[in-house]
Amino acid sequence: VDALRLRGPAVETIKLEAELDAADQLELPEQNPTAAQLGLQPQLAQLEMLVNPTVETLQAEDALANAGTLEIIPMEQALTLFVWSKNRVVPVRLTEFSVTEEAFDPHLNPIRAKISFGLRVLNVDDLGFGHPGGRIFMTYLGNKEQLAARATSVAISVLGLGGLP
DSSP states (O other): OGGGOOOSSOOOEEEEEEEEEOHHHHTSTTTOHHHHHHTTHHHHHHHHTTSSOOHHHHHHHHHHHHTTOOOOSOOOOOOEEEESSTTOEEEEEEEEEEEEEEEEOTTOOEEEEEEEEEEEEOOHHHHOSSSHHHHHHHHHHHHHHHHHHHSOOOOGGGGTOSSOO
């Protein structure tokens, strides 16, 4: 039955929300001068750079275009890893990103922000087995297999079924 055949790793997506708050750092401004001067702007800018090319990259692309060189494929971004414990290190592409700045200092620097992420796990179908991200994915998948083997199975009778039809 073709419907039961696996053609490769499943497409995985991850969605999460995170809240950043500079309140603790602002209590000791002498020890946290960057937070005192800029609030959360450096951290937010670092996250935003996951979805934006650098100025240097854009200028290089523009110079090539002005020289008459046509680049067919889009610019390649750096490999992004989502690290959520030692067993969950996985290459991802950021598919959704939004920031809600909720509180500000007197200079209008954000000091509390909520961030929403949508991530698509990049697997060997996307990157290939020889790509560093492909190797990281294979390690992640191996870790997942080992974790799944440690889970206890539940008998079908727990669901009130005597057996499969």
